[in-house]
Amino acid sequence: MSAIGSPVAPAVAREAATARPRWQIILIRPETVTLLLLIVATIVASRLSPFFADLGFILESSTYYIELAIVALMATLVIISGEIDLSPAAQMALSACLFGTAHRAGLPMWLAMGVSLLSGLAMGALNGLFVTVLRLPSIIVTIGTLIFYRGLAQVLAGDKSIGSFPSWFVGIDYRMVGIVPVPVLIFVVASVGLGLFLGVTVIGRQIYQIGTSEIAAVHAGIRVRRIKMGLFLASGLVSSLAGLMATSRLGSVRYDLASGGELTMVLIVMLGGTYIFGGRGSILGTFLAAWLLVIIATGMTVANIAINAQLTVMGLLLIASIIATNAIYARSQR
């Protein structure tokens, strides 16, 4: 109470608490929960159907979700920084439609792909400008841009699909390295790269600090706005890359490419135990959660549950995972 007069007093009064045992620290991490769920889901699924004992089958089915999983990796960084980006799925659609339109107009493939990636950067820059310069909440900004980007994709492509890409471009999900499809390989490499970036580099650690307390980060001399701008730019670039991968897998583009993808993306990030209010989370969690989602979704498909009915499970999972993550963090915070 009288701590103001005697600066020594609190140091005496507050003895260091005994450290939690290491196993406890590891056990209450949300990533551990995700890993346990992943193991349980795999066991249950392989009991239900022998398909799931086959790694090749799982890898093959994962290609449907892997593009959004890659986008979710980037979204993890954005959410850790205390912002959110709901527009990646729409960015995928618009950049893919731009790619298709450029190709249809007779541009060489490399140029069309360049256009697509540049458009991703531009879309990310627009999001970033609204958030960092105009200081508007990213939630509502990216709802606005998600309608805008998806709408522009509709203007470009109408209700038709754009196709007839050269055969070397189509079918990325059938290209294998060993038994691993190329998209999965990209996902793994991106996970390792982003995981190292977030965990080891100075900027990576600063992202956590921004998410924990933006004001403290500003006072600590962290270039908050520059880093956030960088995150939105990277999110746009990654989304356009994912858009190209989806185009290659599908062999054609439509304006509704990856429609509803924002749910899948947010679900993966939340299942991975990233804290929605920022400052906590990991790429490892998102990586594990992507596989958890693949197992669950494929499991339901194998069990003959209609895609539309699967929405029920996805919605429940999202709500359950965010409640669980919040509870875990609320406990470990004190």
Added chain:
Amino acid sequence: MMRPIRRILQAREAGIIVMLVIFSLAVGAIAPRFLTAETLGIVLLAVPLIMVAAMGEMMVLVARHVDLSIGSILGFSAIAAGMIFRDHPELPLVVGCGVAMLLGGALGAFNGLIVTVFRLPSIIVTLGTLSLYRGLLFILSGARQIDPNDIPEPLIRMAQTSPIGIPWVVIIAFAVALATWLFLTHSQIGRQIYAIGSNPVAAPLRGIRVVPVTILVFTLSGALAGLAGIIYAARFGYVNPGITGVGFEFTVIAAVVIGGVSVNGGVGTVLGTVMGVLFLGAVQVALPILGVSGFWQNAIYGGIILIALIIDRTVRQGGLHGLLARGGA
């Protein structure tokens, strides 16, 4: 003499009203038939669906939340009402409508409960329930559409006419807007919604029971989305589990944000929201008149939201007057 003019310019709604007038005149200059009573009638018929749901979404935004699930709630309520109409044609119309609003209210209350009890951000919760409710409506309906001949005649007629010539759905929409205005400006709870949105920390200190009021706001939003479901059935004459209400939340949020409801909570009026809804309706009707493809509609909506956000940011104090004053300085 100057004071009333300044007061009008200072109102947050000034921006949207000026935009609406300029837009109408511009379109009218290109295609004169836009500025006729007939077009006004088409616009008025286009907006009830958005208007009813926008009243709910506006209250949610004022309370500093957002409800992304209203499209799915609309679909769910419409399917449920449609199934009652189809399987029990002997029941009066009111039963189906009542069930739709009750179900909508229940789904909205579930949103509010999760958001308040677990203290979670409404955007993620309602993104989850958007998917949850859509999945449930597929299970409920068995993925079967409610066909036009299952929708009762009197309901369809409500979207076409009434004893005084104006279709019932238009009257209902404006009655809902009026009731919302009365509720928000003349009731204690209505004022408390603004208090919660302006300062969620201070509100409980002033004795406002934040949790029940927030749940009520989500419940009302859901119930109004349910009413919108009935209007959908009346206007389009069918309900499809995979189409009805998909993406509807974005149109409604566009209308509300354009209407000057602040995304930071605590600010927003019924008049502004009505103007925002009319503006979207005017755009929707103007596109074919101008010969612009309907594919432009969503891009334009999205663009208008972004412009509205910029205006909201630059004009946060002082309405249009503030912008003019700052521009002059």
